[in-house]
Amino acid sequence: MADCGNPNVEQDALMQRRKKYDRTRQCVKCHDQLGNVVIRHAVYCKGCFFPTVVGKFRRVLEPSISKDKSKKGLKATGNLCLAFSGGLGSSVLLDLIGSNYFAAEGDAGHDWSRGRGGGTEHPRNEPVWEHATVCYVEVCNAIPGARDRTEEIRQIVSRLASYAKFLPLRLEDAFDHAWWERVGRSKPHGQLFVDLGHQDLLLSIRNTSSSPVAALKAYLASLPTQTAVPTAIHNLIRLLLLHTAQLTNSSHLLLGTSLTSLSISLISSIAQGGGFVVREEAQENWQPDSTSSQKVAVSRPLRDVGMKECAIWAWWRGLEVVGKENYLGGKQGIGALTKGFIIGLERDYPSTVSTIARTCAKLAPKEASDGLCTLCERPVQPGVQDWKERISIRQFDEKAAIARSQPGLIQRLCYACHTTLTSPSSRGGVGQSAIDAVQLPVWVESRVLGSDEMKDVVAEFLLDDED
Amino acid sequence: MSQDTTISLKVEFGGGLELLFSNKRSHQLTVPATVPKSTEDNATKQADITFLIRYLRDNLLQERQELFMENETVRPGILVLVNDTDWELEGEGEYVLKNGDEVVFISTLHGG
Numbered sequence: 001m002a003d004c005g006n007p008n009v010e011q012d013a014l015m016q017r018r019k020k021y022d023r024t025r026q027c028v029k030c031h032d033q034l035g036n037v038v039i040r041h042a043v044y045c046k047g048c049f050f051p052t053v054v055g056k057f058r059r060v061l062e063p064s065i066s067k068d069k070s071k072k073g074l075k076a077t078g079n080l081c082l083a084f085s086g087g088l089g090s091s092v093l094l095d096l097i098g099s100n101y102f103a104a105e106g107d108a109g110h111d112w113s114r115g116r117g118g119g120t121e122h123p124r125n126e127p128v129w130e131h132a133t134v135c136y137v138e139v140c141n142a143i144p145g146a147r148d149r150t151e152e153i154r155q156i157v158s159r160l161a162s163y164a165k166f167l168p169l170r171l172e173d174a175f176d177h178a179w180w181e182r183v184g185r186s187k188p189h190g191q192l193f194v195d196l197g198h199q200d201l202l203l204s205i206r207n208t209s210s211s212p213v214a215a216l217k218a219y220l221a222s223l224p225t226q227t228a229v230p231t232a233i234h235n236l237i238r239l240l241l242l243h244t245a246q247l248t249n250s251s252h253l254l255l256g257t258s259l260t261s262l263s264i265s266l267i268s269s270i271a272q273g274g275g276f277v278v279r280e281e282a283q284e285n286w287q288p289d290s291t292s293s294q295k296v297a298v299s300r301p302l303r304d305v306g307m308k309e310c311a312i313w314a315w316w317r318g319l320e321v322v323g324k325e326n327y328l329g330g331k332q333g334i335g336a337l338t339k340g341f342i343i344g345l346e347r348d349y350p351s352t353v354s355t356i357a358r359t360c361a362k363l364a365p366k367e368a369s370d371g372l373c374t375l376c377e378r379p380v381q382p383g384v385q386d387w388k389e390r391i392s393i394r395q396f397d398e399k400a401a402i403a404r405s406q407p408g409l410i411q412r413l414c415y416a417c418h419t420t421l422t423s424p425s426s427r428g429g430v431g432q433s434a435i436d437a438v439q440l441p442v443w444v445e446s447r448v449l450g451s452d453e454m455k456d457v458v459a460e461f462l463l464d465d466e467d
Numbered sequence: 468m469s470q471d472t473t474i475s476l477k478v479e480f481g482g483g484l485e486l487l488f489s490n491k492r493s494h495q496l497t498v499p500a501t502v503p504k505s506t507e508d509n510a511t512k513q514a515d516i517t518f519l520i521r522y523l524r525d526n527l528l529q530e531r532q533e534l535f536m537e538n539e540t541v542r543p544g545i546l547v548l549v550n551d552t553d554w555e556l557e558g559e560g561e562y563v564l565k566n567g568d569e570v571v572f573i574s575t576l577h578g579g
Contacts, residue, residue: 020555037553046551088482088575260575307575311546312553315481315573323483343576347543 020350037312040350046316053309057096061301064283065128065252073126078251078294080129082164083241084136086153087324089302090256092310094134094161095319096301097254101128102163132164133248137237139171139325141213142220146325156322167244174236175215180442183247191215192445193437196222196421200408203448204437215439222438224423226333231272231420234335235376239443242377245296246288253286257300260307260346263356268338270360274416276381278363286377303357306346373414374447375421375440380414388418409440412448473497474514474566478523482574484545487535488527498522498564516547517560519570535572544576 021038022028027045028035029052035043044052065074082097084090136153140146150168157166173179177187190205210218223229245253257265262282269281282303286296302310314321331337346353369379410418478494485492502518504510512518517540524536536542540560547554548571549562564570 020559025556035553035556036551038555043556307544308546311482311573311575312548315548315571321482344543 037308039306039309040354049309049312049316053305053313054096054100056304057301058100060303061254061299064297064299074128075126076129076251078129078249080132080164081241081245081248081250081253081296082132082134082161083253083255084134084153084157084161085256085324086136086149086156086322087256088307088310088314088321089258089261090324091156091160091319091321092258092305092313093254093256093302094157094164095313095317097132098161098163102132129250129252131248132161133167133244133250134161134164135167135169135241135244137169137171137240139233139237141216142171142233143325149322149325152322156320159320167248169240169244170212171233171236171240172212172216174212174240174441174443175219175439176212177442179212180446183243185442185446188442188445188449192440192448194409194421194440195437196224197436198408199410199422200406201410201413201421202406202408202437204406205449206437206439208439210439218436219438219440222436223420227272227335228420228423230333230335231416235417235420236441239377239441242286242296242298243288243443246294249294250296253296253298255298255300256302258302258305258307258310259354259357260342262300262303263353264335264339264342266356266360267342268335269416271334271338272416273419274414275363276365276369276415277378278360279365280378282357282361284378304354306350306353307343308346308350372447373417374409374412374444375417376414377443377447378414384415384418385411388415407448409444409448472500474500474564474568476519476564476567477569478519478527479569479571480573481571482576484535484572484574487530488523489529494527496522500564513563515560515564516549516554516562516570519564520560523572541572544574546573546575547571548573 020041021035021043022041025035025043027033027048028042029048030045033045033047036046037044037049039049039052062074065076080097082090082094084094134157136150136157138148138150138153140148154166154168157164169179181187190207193204193206195202195204220229220232223232241253241255266278266281269275270278274281282300284298286298288294288296305313313319331340342353342356365381367382370382371380372378373380409421413421474497476496476498478496480488480492480494488494498514498519500514501511502514504512520536520541521539524532528535534542535545541547547559548569549557550569551571554560554562
């Protein structure tokens with residue numbers, strides 16, 4: 001144990017600085033070279049760093065492509081959809097996918113340890129995915145002062161991922177019926193609105209002429225807390241990506257979430273009531289609807305690779321990282337606070353960050369889900385509304401009692417989405433009538449109005465265009 | 468002799484950090500070889516990375532100091548490489564600068 005002296009006797013007694021690495025400066029893999037980088041107390045030389053990262057990347061990704069690795073090599077059942085934000089993780093993701101799965105013979109970046117024996121016609125040399133799409137969601141209309149970076153991102157993608165087609169989206173597409181039709185869905189009869197000021201989150205249909213941008217801005221402006229806005233943006237991006245993956249016949253949607261950002265999103269999600277879906281936060285299989293045979297596997301192949309490894313990879317590989325738009329909002333939001341905490345933790349106690357992800361991977365809900373949340377399309381905990389009613393203090397409202405016959409969104413939300421849309425403590429000062437009804441994302445319309453029974457009930461509350 | 472009193476360095480910024488430094492990635496610097504230990508006394512020490520960080524803040528940083536420094540060192544989320552080696556292997560801020568050293572600061576937090 002390090003002796004830090006007696007501060008009562010020795011004025012300058014200080015704890016000795018602890019080394020950030022175990023044992024020696026030699027590389028822990030080759031035991032030959034002097035190390036260049038410290039990754040969670042282990043020292044790697046530059047030559048061993050690259051195969052170590054590739055190994056971690058493949059160990060996570062390849063079991064999600066195929067459980068049994070045959071001699072014919074990996075073959076996915078569909079195409080590949082890659083999410084790109086411009087940030088560090090997704091830039092490294094595009095580079096790793098390109099150099100490991102789409103490299104042409106002779107490419108300097110290709111890892112030939114996989115071999116190319118058997119000739120180009122050999123089944124082993126077939127591409128894992130036939131086509132790849134890089135999908136970028138432009139969020140400038142959700143963030144005051146943000147600029148549209150679509151063209152800048154298009155150019156970066158053409159350099160980083162020439163093997164893939166670029167498909168830009170906009171956050172407001174979530175409120176755009178034209179986009180919904182483009183992803184192959186039928187056009188709803190009107191826009192579905194929710195009254196966020198009412199405790200049952202009453203639903204109504206309106207025929208409005210407001211633009212998707214106006215609907216997006218109204219939706220975000222109606223959210224009650226600093227935490228809710230970035231969470232809502234994150235959810236909208238997630239669903240836009242999932243529906244795009246379905247549109248491109250992709251069996252896999254890959255996200256550039258590093259170990260550090262996964263730990264941040266796990267803690268942040270649990271803090272916001274998403275404990276039931278903590279497994280889905282790391283990996284999930286999404287189905288567009290119960291009748292569809294198509295499933296999209298959402299994977300985070302960098303989930304064992306920390307932010308530091310990503311940054312070193314990008315620097316040594318000379319990758320251009322343009323950065324992503326910061327939508328975490330105010331410093332007091334749960335997302336921003338969690339990020340600040342985890343980044344600081346990673347510097348001082350790097351192993352603890354991986355412990356967060358490993359511990360969360362062991363968690364499982366006690367009971368199975370009995371449906372999907374209409375807003376985030378993730379499993380809903382059974383009986384969550386009964387429980388929430390028991391622990392909530394409510395005021396009796398005559399109008400609310402009269403409105404009982406009007407359908408509400410509340411029974412169709414998971415605990416986390418319900419918390420995002422309603423936060424009684426902060427709403428306390430705001431009069432219920434002050435919050436106007438806001439349009440919901442198009443997939444909510446589809447799920448709510450998808451059943452004939454619900455369509456008839458909600459149609460009774462068809463309101464005229466107030467604009 | 469000028470070689471004894473100053474050190475020539477190449478300093479690079481990556482991961483978006485260059486935006487705080489006139490949007491210029493690479494800088495050639497000449498810094499004193501011996502610097503005051505602290506502002507309170509006259510004792511001196513050899514120029515180290517702790518000094519370089521303060522020097523960059525005072526001389527090159529154009530805006531938003533809080534995105535570069537925290538508690539007299541770099542902000543968490545900024546990596547430092549000295550001659551292509553992680554500064555954690557070189558004693559971090561206590562690494563004594565040498566003539567011709569290349570020091571790289573990389574942000575892992577570009578944007579969001």
